[in-house]
Each structure stands twice: as C-alpha cells, then as structure tokens.
Amino acid sequence: MKKIIFVCLGNICRSPLAHTIFQKLAQNNQLNVIVDSAGIGNWHQGEHADPRMRKIAYEKGYDITHRAKQFTKNDWKEYDIIFSMGEDITSLLQERFKDSCNNNIFYFRNFDPMNPLENNVPDPYYGNKNDFNNIYNTIERTCQTLVDKLRLKEYPFNKF
Numbered sequence: 230m231k232k233i234i235f236v237c238l239g240n241i242c243r244s245p246l247a248h249t250i251f252q253k254l255a256q257n258n259q260l261n262v263i264v265d266s267a268g269i270g271n272w273h274q275g276e277h278a279d280p281r282m283r284k285i286a287y288e289k290g291y292d293i294t295h296r297a298k299q300f301t302k303n304d305w306k307e308y309d310i311i312f313s314m315g316e317d318i319t320s321l322l323q324e325r326f327k328d329s330c331n332n333n334i335f336y337f338r339n340f341d342p343m344n345p346l347e348n349n350v351p352d353p354y355y356g357n358k359n360d361f362n363n364i365y366n367t368i369e370r371t372c373q374t375l376v377d378k379l380r381l382k383e384y385p386f387n388k389f
Contacts, residue, residue, distance in 0.1 A: 230261050237318060238268055238269060239297060245293050278295060281361050282365075310386070333388075342370060
C-alpha cells in the first residue's frame with residue numbers, strides 16, 4: 230500500500246486541502262492508499278485548518294478534519310511519496326533533513342494539467358476569498374490528475 234504525504238508551510242491551508250481531496254478521490258476510486266499532510270513549521274501544531282479553507286472545501290463537499298502537524302525526520306522513511314507545495318518547502322525540507330532525504334519528493338504543482346511547468350502552489354493565507362478559491366481549484370484538479378495516475382500506475386507512482 231502506497232503512503233503519500235502533502236507538505237506546505239504551516240499545514241493549515243494547502244496541504245490539508247490536498248490531503249482531504251486526494252483521500253476522498255482515492256476512496257471513490259477504490260484505491261488502497263494512506264494519505265496524510267504536514268507542515269515544515271510547528272506554528273499551528275494541533276490546530277484545525279484555516280477556517281476560510283475549511284469553508285470553501287465544505288461548500289464543495291469536502292470536510293477537512295485534519296489537525297496541523299510538523300513534518301519530521303521519520304516522515305522521509307515512512308512515506309513513499311512526498312508532494313511539496315513549492316520550491317521554498319522543498320528547499321527547507323532538503324536543508325533540514327539532508328541526511329535523511331531521498332528521491333521521493335515531488336512538486337505537487339508539476340502535476341497540474343493546466344500549468345505543469347510551475348513548481349509553486351501560492352499560499353493563500355494572507356490573501357482574500359478569491360485567492361482561496363483559486364487555490365482550491367488548482368489543488369482539486371491536480372489531485373484528480375494524481376489519482377488518475379495512481380489508478381493507472383503512472384509516474385510518479387510507478388517508481389515505488
């Protein structure tokens with residue numbers, strides 16, 4: 230069974246949304262996968278996702294119940310695939326865990342069918358409702374693409 234984790238800065242906006250959407254889509258496709266999310270920082274540890282993100286997700290049929298947690302050294306070994314929400318996240322993870330990291334980290338946005346050359350999912354935290362809606366749309370379509378790839382055993386899921 231594949232184990233996948235989505236990582237962003239504080240684990241209250243982007244990664245918990247990706248976690249929730251991917252998990253529901255995978256279940257709907259009867260795919261056997263363990264899904265989680267984390268942040269590189271511990272600022273929001275134990276907190277619910279941002280209420281603005283939870284509201285948009287709920288309006289679209291998703292219930293974000295995840296509580297924020299920090300990515301740890303053990304996560305490198307525990308998860309088959311790590312999806313980073315951006316270049317800054319990947320750099321910080323590789324710098325902080327340089328003795329543990331391997332080649333199982335990917336830019337989430339590289340699987341966005343509308344913008345596969347982009348590495349970053351913008352952080353909506355300091356933005357407005359429109360920013361949160363845009364990020365929701367980006368994450369939902371990218372999660373759908375990733376679930377399709379998992380179902381078909383295509384890259385990156387064929388590596389592990």
